[in-house]
Structures are given as C-alpha cells and as structure tokens.
Amino acid sequence: MTEEQASAQHSCAIGNNLISCMEILTPDESSLLESKMVEVNYRKGEIICKQGAPATQIMFVREGLVKIYMESNSGENLVLHIMPEMNIIGLSTLFEGNNVYQFSAQAYIDTRIQVVDMQTFRQLIRTNPEFSLKIIALLAEYNTIISGRFFCLTQKQTYGRLADVLLCLANRIYKQRKFPLSLSRKELAEIAGMSVESVARILTRFREENLIEMECKHLHIVDYDRLFDISLKG
Amino acid sequence: MTEEQASAQHSCAIGNNLISCMEILTPDESSLLESKMVEVNYRKGEIICKQGAPATQIMFVREGLVKIYMESNSGENLVLHIMPEMNIIGLSTLFEGNNVYQFSAQAYIDTRIQVVDMQTFRQLIRTNPEFSLKIIALLAEYNTIISGRFFCLTQKQTYGRLADVLLCLANRIYKQRKFPLSLSRKELAEIAGMSVESVARILTRFREENLIEMECKHLHIVDYDRLFDISLKG
DNA sequence: AAGAATCCTTGATGCAGATCAAGTTTTTTT
DNA sequence: AAAAAAACTTGATCTGCATCAAGGATTCTT
Numbered sequence: 001m002t003e004e005q006a007s008a009q010h011s012c013a014i015g016n017n018l019i020s021c022m023e024i025l026t027p028d029e030s031s032l033l034e035s036k037m038v039e040v041n042y043r044k045g046e047i048i049c050k051q052g053a054p055a056t057q058i059m060f061v062r063e064g065l066v067k068i069y070m071e072s073n074s075g076e077n078l079v080l081h082i083m084p085e086m087n088i089i090g091l092s093t094l095f096e097g098n099n100v101y102q103f104s105a106q107a108y109i110d111t112r113i114q115v116v117d118m119q120t121f122r123q124l125i126r127t128n129p130e131f132s133l134k135i136i137a138l139l140a141e142y143n144t145i146i147s148g149r150f151f152c153l154t155q156k157q158t159y160g161r162l163a164d165v166l167l168c169l170a171n172r173i174y175k176q177r178k179f180p181l182s183l184s185r186k187e188l189a190e191i192a193g194m195s196v197e198s199v200a201r202i203l204t205r206f207r208e209e210n211l212i213e214m215e216c217k218h219l220h221i222v223d224y225d226r227l228f229d230i231s232l233k234g
Numbered sequence: 235m236t237e238e239q240a241s242a243q244h245s246c247a248i249g250n251n252l253i254s255c256m257e258i259l260t261p262d263e264s265s266l267l268e269s270k271m272v273e274v275n276y277r278k279g280e281i282i283c284k285q286g287a288p289a290t291q292i293m294f295v296r297e298g299l300v301k302i303y304m305e306s307n308s309g310e311n312l313v314l315h316i317m318p319e320m321n322i323i324g325l326s327t328l329f330e331g332n333n334v335y336q337f338s339a340q341a342y343i344d345t346r347i348q349v350v351d352m353q354t355f356r357q358l359i360r361t362n363p364e365f366s367l368k369i370i371a372l373l374a375e376y377n378t379i380i381s382g383r384f385f386c387l388t389q390k391q392t393y394g395r396l397a398d399v400l401l402c403l404a405n406r407i408y409k410q411r412k413f414p415l416s417l418s419r420k421e422l423a424e425i426a427g428m429s430v431e432s433v434a435r436i437l438t439r440f441r442e443e444n445l446i447e448m449e450c451k452h453l454h455i456v457d458y459d460r461l462f463d464i465s466l467k468g
Numbered sequence: 469a470a471g472a473a474t475c476c477t478t479g480a481t482g483c484a485g486a487t488c489a490a491g492t493t494t495t496t497t498t
Numbered sequence: 499a500a501a502a503a504a505a506c507t508t509g510a511t512c513t514g515c516a517t518c519a520a521g522g523a524t525t526c527t528t
Binding site for chain 3: 521
Binding site: 038070072073076078080091092093094095096100102103122125126127129130132133135136137138139140141142143144147148149150151153154155162193201 | 271304307308310312314319323326327328329330333336337354359360363364366367369370371372373374375376377378380381382383384385388389422427467
C-alpha cells in the first residue's frame, strides 16, 4: 500500500503493471504479426535504437532490461525510462509529422527484442479496438512514469533520489529486499541524476546509518521504512 | 526550420501541431458526444482539476490557456505542460488500475472547457479506429513534450531555460517576436523552474545585452539568433 | 603472480543558483 | 488622491552538489 503510494507520486523509472497486448489479437492478426516480426538479441551494453535515427520500427521487449534515455551534446545522458520485459519501445514516435526517434535505447543486460514495422503496427491499431485501447493505456502509463521521474529529479535532492532508486530496484525489479547490485556506481548515478562520487558518499552514509547492508555484491535494505521516509523528501 | 530543430530537442511546454480529433467522428458519434458533453467556463487562475481527485472526466480545451502541473508538499509546483486550445486534459489517466488525476490543471487566462465522462470517451475509441489513432498520436506528442521539458530543466542552466521560455512564447503562442508579456515574473519562474529573483536578473541581463526590449508590458525579441544560441546551451 | 586498468571511496575546493534582505515601482483598495 | 498591497529589482550571503584530486580495492590481462 505504501509502496503504491510512492509509485504514484515519486516514481522511479519503471512501471508496475505488466500490460499484455499480444493476447488480445485475433488469430488472423497474430499470424500477420508473426509473419512480419523479427527477433533480435542484444548483448549487455549494446545500442538498440539511436536518437535522431529514422523511426521505422516498434520494438517489443520480450526479455531483459532496457534503458531509454536522451543524449545531450555534453555527454550527460538523461534516463527517461527503464523497461523490463512486456514493454514497447517507440510508441512515443507515433505522432504526426514525426519521423525520428527522440531517444536512444540500450540493453542493461542481455535482451531479446521483437521488431515490427510501423505500418503493420498501425494496421493492428486500426483493426482491433481493444488492442488500440491497450496501447493507449500503455502510453498513458509511460506518460505518468516520466512525469513522476521528472518530478523526482527536479524536486528531490540527492539522498531522496538515491533512496528512490534503491526502493525501485527492490520493489519493481527484484521484488525482494535483498538483491544483487548488478548496476555500477556510474549506472546508479546516471539513473539518479547525480555524480558517481555523490552515489558513493550517500551509500556509505546509508550504511553508517544502518539503513542498508552490502556484502559480496548484494544489497540488503534493512530499514525499509526509514529509507522510504528519505525517499519521500530527502 | 531552426525553430523546428529546437522544438524537437529543447522543447518548451507547448506542442506545435494542432491535432483535431473531433472532425473524424461520424455524425452518430458526434451527436452522442454532443449529448454527453458539458461546457464549463473558467476564469483566469481558477483550478480545472486537482491532483489526487477521482479521474472521471476527459476535458477538451476549446479556448484559453491551461497549465498542467504537479504539486509538491513543499509548495513548489512543477509545470509539466502548457495547453492552448485543441488539447485534451486527462489522457494520461487512461491506464488500467488508475483512478485519480496525477496532476492539477489551472487556467492561465479565461478558458472554455468541454467535459465528457470517461466511459463515453472510451466508447468513441472503441468504435472509431481513426479517432483512436489520433488519441495515440496526441499521447505520443505529450510524451515527447514532457520528455523534452524534462531534458531542458535538468540539463540546461538558468539563462538557457529562460531563453527557451521566451522563444516558446514567441513561436508557439503569439507567433510573433513582439508580444504582450501577460505572465508575471512568478509565473515565468515556475515555468522555467527557477526563482523569481533569477528571472528578474536574467531579464535585466538580456536587456543590457540588447537581446530583448521591454516597453509597456510588451516584450520584443530583438536578437533572435543569439537568444536561440543561448537557449541551445546557456 | 605481477602489472594494468577500471571501479570505488573520501577529502578539498568551487560554483550556480537559491535564499535573505531591503529598496523601488506598479497595482489595487478605499 | 492617499494608503496598502503586490510585483519587481538588485545586492549580499548561503548551500547542495559537482568537480578536482588522490589513494585504495577489484577485476582484467598476460
């Protein structure tokens, strides 16, 4: 319950409802999609799509973890969204007059993607109203996630933001309070929108205050409630 | 052309394509909508919808200018989006499991709104695929606008952000380089995500540098190109 | 196992921009 | 037209966090 409250207003980059839109398709539509769809496997760190490139495809994340981000000329990336399986990359390029991706996507871990061309995708929306409603729901959720993240990164300060990220990893990805910390300090820093040094300092502080424990690459959230407090306005 | 480039990456809060989804409806659908729709007039400063309230309605902005924002407990508001006529408030609440608005909306100037209940709106999406595609396009554009704003507020510094806002007002709202500055310093500060004092200081600076002129409540962008440069990375 | 490279930690310094303060101008009220 | 309130400007100070710097711990290379 408290977790839900947090997710609404002070969200990290990951949604919590897995929206399944494939099951809705009719057999005909399914086989159309099957025939047009191509599967691509990406290794950890590989680029899935590039900001500024022609937007010709919609990509279904079937397995893995993907970072959606905007690149700036200064080299600082802004992480917009983190997508586990069951998400769709490229929906936000569907508005008229647009023909390029406004973001890049990169695989955090080995990732399996299914690719369809936009025409086919648009076709499905046109022929299946329920599918179309699902897509609207997904876009609406993405909107809310990005807004929550926007709020978080502009209104909270470093301690709160990092607490947010840790809670997000525990709740949304690993679904337990002790989990392998596979992200480097650099990746954590990027997600939380701060410097690597700040991440190190704050993690040390959290350890000193007995909010978390870290042993052999695993992070354990010891005092969930206090960490949650910090995440609300740290 | 340069303006377009700017809008893609370094957007202010306002979109530039007016997407008309009403014209797409069949006569039957139109009359259904007519029968269900209620018109409400808001005066400058009045609240149109409130963050946390039950999300039961979709609102069409027919006339005026609306601020979409998130409220924080500290009293600082985060402006997500600014909507002139032809926009729809509440689309991002359409995802499953959601039942409240995650944002508030307030009228910047006198504003005319048409209100429909969600059921009727969902019905239209189900019966009219072209309408549904328009809604998807609109949501996709909102996504892009918020992402651009997110980028702008986190990556640029004050001078660039304020330049952005001024260019946005000139290009998107008034569509000329000399326009009445109806927004107060406080409102500008809120949109650009900075303090009122910073706005005053920067405007003075812009005037000293002959980038803008201000006389009797009107702002005139004198050196568009240099202001544009500043907006790119100020 | 030694060396190189990367990652992590911790302290010292610098800076953009918020906050505080105080005066000036404009608008609103009466 | 006078008084009060709100909006605006400008300078002085404060602060959160980035950046710089340098040593320690891991991991990768050979």
